[in-house]
Amino acid sequence: MIQISVKTLGTLARGLRVVEAIAAHQPIGLTDLSRVLDEDKSALQRTLATLHDAGWIRPLPDSPPRWEVSVKPLVVAGRALTSSPLPMRARPLLGSLRDATGETAHLALLDESTIAVVDVAEGKQIVRTTLQVGQVHPPGTSAAGRAICAQLPPADRESLAVDSGALLPDAEYAEIRRRGWSLCEGAVQPGSTSIASAILDAHGLPVAAVIVSGPDTRLTPDRYAEVGALVRDTAAELGDLRRH
Template sequence: MQNVLNALRALEEVAARQPIGVADLARAMDLPKSSVQRSLVTLHEAGWIRPTAQAPTRWLVTTKALHVGRAATGELGLRDIAVPVMEELRRRTDETVHLAVPEAGKIVLIERLETSKAVRIILPLGQNLPPHASANGKAVLAASPAETVEHYLTEGLARFTDASITDPDLLRAELAEIRARGYATNSGEWRPDVSAVAAAVTPLGGSPVASISINVPTSRLTDESRSAYGIAVCEAARTVGEALGRAGGA
C-alpha cells in the first residue's frame, strides 16, 4: 500500500513541478531517492509520466491524466481518447506519431507527438496531407466507401515525387492491399525524406473518422520496422475506434 501511495504522491508532485528530476522530487517528498526512483519507474511504465529528451533526466506528466479526468466527467472526444494511445505508441517506438482526420476531401494533421531522436519529421498542425500520397490518407481512403474513392480519383492524382502513385488502377490495387493487411505505408511518395505507416480509426466498423501514423525519415524505415510499425498502428487505431464507439453509445 505504501508503494502505491508514494507513486500517487510522486505523480502529484511531478504535475505541480514539471519538469523535475529525481533528486528534487525526493527532496520535495522527503523520501529516499531510491524510493522515489521506484515510483517514477512505475508511473512511466503505466504511461502517466515521460522523460524529457535532454540529460539529466527530468519528468513530465503525460496526457493520460487528462484522459482519465475527461472520462470521469463524460467529456470524451477524439483527441482525448487518441492522445493517451498515441503516447504509448511513441513510448514503444520512440518515433513521431500523428493523428489526422478527413475533412472536405483532405486529410488534416490535428495532433503530433514527437520523437526524442535528433533526426525527426516535423509537420505543422493543420497541415493538409495528400490522400493518395500519404500513409494517413491512403489508410482513410482504403477504409472509405467505394464511391468516396472513385470521386477522389475523378479529381486526378498529383505527382509529388517519383514514388507518387498517379495511375488510378495502381491506387485501387494499393488500397486493396491496405484493406487486406490493415495498414497503409508511404515511402517518400509525398516528400522524399518523409515515410510513414498508418491505420484508419473506424468506430464500430463504420466510416473512418481519423488515422494514426508512425512517421520517420525515409532513411530510417526498413522492411522490418515497417512491418512492426504496421502491427502497432493497427492496434492503436483499433483501441481508439473501440473507445470512440463505447463513448458514442454511452
C-alpha cells in the same frame, strides 16, 4: 454530407473565405486579396474592417496596410481540439506509440475532402520527421490518405482525391485492408517514410488515421510489419473507444 435546408449568409461565407485566403497568402494587401478572391475591393474593405474589429485579423504597419491572421483562430482551434473526444482519447495513445516506435506519431482527422493533422507526439531523436497541426495530407499519396481511401468504396475514393491519377489500384487497397496499415515511402516528404492505419466509426467508415513517420534511414523495410502492427492496434483501440 449533411444537407441543411436553410438560407445561408453570404456575408459570413465571404468573411470565412477572406480569413482562409489571408492565412494562405499572408501578409497580403487589399489589391492582391481582391485579385486572389476575384472580389470587389469596396466589399472586401468592409469585410476586412469587420474581421479586424472582431479580432480575427490584424494589419501590419504598412501603408496601405497588409493583413495577417491574428492568434484568435489558433485559440479557437486549440479549444475545439482539446474538447473533442477523439483527439482527447488519442493523445496518450500517440505518446505510447511514439515511445514504442521511437518515431513521430500523429493523428489526422478526415473532414469532408480534407485530411488534416490535429495532434502530434514528436519523436525524441535529433533527426526526426516534424509535422505541424493543421498540415494537410494528400488523399492519394500520403500514408494517411491511402489508409482512409482503402476503407472507402471506389467512387468515394475518387471524390476524396482531387487527383484521381494518384490513387492506387483496387488490389493495393485490398492489401492495405487485409494487413491493416498503409505505407508511404518519400512520396509526400522526401527522405521520410510513413505508416498509417484508419480509425473507423460505428458504421465501419473512416473518420481519421493514426500515422507514424520517421527518416527512411531508421524506418526501414525490415521494421514495416512491426511498426504497422503497432499503428494498426492503436487505430483499432481508438475505433473501439468511439463505439463505447
